[in-house]
Amino acid sequence: MTDTTPVGVAAALAGLPPARTAFAQFSLQGRVALVTGAHRGIGLELSLALAEAGAIVYCIDLPVTPDADWVKVQEYCAALSEHPNVNTKGRLEYMRGDVTNQKEMWALAEEIVKKEGRLDVAIAGAGIGHVAPCLEYEADDFQKVLNVNLNGVLYTAQAAGRQMDKLGIKGSIILIASIMGSVANPGVQSTAYNTSKSAVLQMARSLACELGEKGIRVNTISPGFIHTSMISFAPPAMTASWVSQIPLGRIGRTDELRGAAMWLASDASTFCTGSDIIVDGGHRAW
Template identity: 45%
Template sequence: MTSVKPTPLLPEFSLANKVILVSGGARGLGLTQAEGLLEAGATVYALDRLPEPSADFARVATRAKELGVAIHYRQIDVRDEAKLEETIQKIGTDHGGVDGLIAAAGIQQETPAIEYNAADCSRMFDINVTGVFMTAKAVAKEMIKAGKGGSIVLIASMSGTVANRGLLCAAYNASKSAVIQLARNLASEWGQHKIRVNTISPGYIVTAMVEDLFVKFPERKESWPAENMLGRLSKPEEYRGAAVFLLSEASSFMTGADLRIDGGHCAW
């Protein structure tokens, strides 16, 4: 008797044979997103300015081999437009195109607005806005060249929608608001090429950086969870499904939208 291989359930969520880039993919949320993409079947290129990725990258690479896929690392600062374009063009040439992007590279700086200086402000926007823009542009060029379309996901923040109570980060919040608006405009321009552009706006995420912040500001460990409807903070793993959704055919009619995942923080 010949066995029949069952049809995969919800095949529209599959990323098999897709090549996806993740900027800021050496650690934290970016690396966690990358692992989710691997599990959905994608080949992933992690881009980051670190000379070497975090120690957890090796575990993810081992996991990729077990799944029969691969994750590659490329050191690149998103502010280096020439090298960024060269790196992404090489990936596109090697694979016959690029299918997706998660632009997760970004920085945070907490400083009272009255004390902010122009140099710090420029650095914030250079990385969080211009760097995201140039990364998306370089990927879109490869998508247009290949003629297959694709999906681009920019990591914004709930801080692009509201001012965080007790958190003094005017430049950061402005940069994330800019990312949301940037995505809408890129979606409007690139839709004709079958390129979709959306954003994910996370709420407060417990990362190593946030844990260090709680040592300095222990009151935030209590106040932040109380500000959303679920009464807790999120984990990086809780955003993997959203990334797979937006990069797969499951979201084929979704573009120019912001997927806010904040535990209801902004819905009060």
Template identity: 60%
Template sequence: MSQVQGPIGVDRALHSAPGTTPTPTIFKEFSLPDRVAIVSGGHRGLGLEMALALAEAGARVYALDLPPSPSEEFINVSRFVERLGEGRSLSYVSVDVTDQKQVWEKVAEIGNKEGRMDVCVAAAGILHEAKCLDYEAEDFQRVMSVNVNGVLYTAQAAGRQMVKFGNGGSIILIASMSGSITNRDHTWVAYNTSKSAVLQMARSLACELGSKQIRVNSLSPGHIYTKMTAAFIDKQPELADKWASSNPLGRLGRPDELRGVVTWLASDASTFCTGSDIIVSGGHHSW
């Protein structure tokens, strides 16, 4: 059910009785009270940032990730969400996203506990670098297993619960600008291929699930400074300036700069958006 009852926008303004004091609805359109969300890869980095954003918007969020127990960083963020109050929560669930049966079962447990499923952010992903002609099969498969299979299994698990409860929902697949372009001078054939697959996966799921009022979109970040990208920058410090100079804004992105777009995609503010790829790259792709 929409967080805003009755007309909105210009229609609401035209139907507003003269002499009354209206209240804005735009913030409610972005809010997620009583919504249940899962975020794979939500233990750290972009996943944790997006999980926190959904929780701040009012959702009960479950972060899915591989470590058997959450880190101190996650625990501290979870305690911060508790202090926000008003039904918000951020919980941790250990799961291997490459194990379809396990993902389905863990998400079904969440659905059964909450009695609904509204939002899915499939953000778990890994990066491995090797020259294309020498790329080892097992390394290539490992990237594809997490970045493609894991994304599909997570979307399936959430989508099955959304269908079960009949409330529709929003599935957001975290791709990358690397699915649409090739990062110059980087040997990331597996990563780039996996992210391109995610773009097509989102479009395909959107077309199948639209009749069930389940929206599916992809979100493609550019160069964002996270622990994953820091692993490359720490070994090659010159990369920071190189990546920063590769977009019109002349800087790396911050994880928090994805908060607004993921909340928009999850909320009623984007109810006519499905099958789309939202690129947040600082303009990198526009050169």
């Protein structure tokens, strides 16, 4: 559901009343989204951001029922709609799902459409890391990472894209890649992870080219190092070495990815597809 009302200079010159401001372009009021890996970390943060912008967001992850922290975030979101200064009807819903199960993912997206009547946005955020020396990497471990980070991302994009296509919705699909898809990091033995993220970058370009004629956009966000459970394995010396490579001199926070996700999810980015948005404190700048 793209709002085609003229904005900006075009609206002014057409003599339209100033109804749709720059901020309104970011509104997701009336939109429906699914986000995988949304029980915690980056997925949950981006889910809340979309809901704050007005979307009904289905958070998909492995636990059968969400934990107390997730419920707390859901309640926080619900309370926002009661706040006099916040005009959002967005909300968070939870669904159990495994991104490595193609048919299950397709069925979940279908179920969301049955409930809500539409699907406008998908964020493929589920991901796992695994560290092992490249010459010793066990086949099973390698495959496990690819199953989640690569196959799971494809199944998520397919699940959403099939519904958008069926309903004629010019939706936005956002794949969470990583700067590790473009550069390797000295001292981090993550061949499978880096390989999977590199493939996600190319997957997004391929999907964008195929789905462009339907108006469905596909982009990636490549975060740099962000404080979540995923990087908690790193001893202080390793974290310090990462920080020394980041011009802003620190690890990022999950909330610092909200702007890029809201931009890509909304009508503020209607001419953007096949792109990679890097949010990394400058890590890739050198």
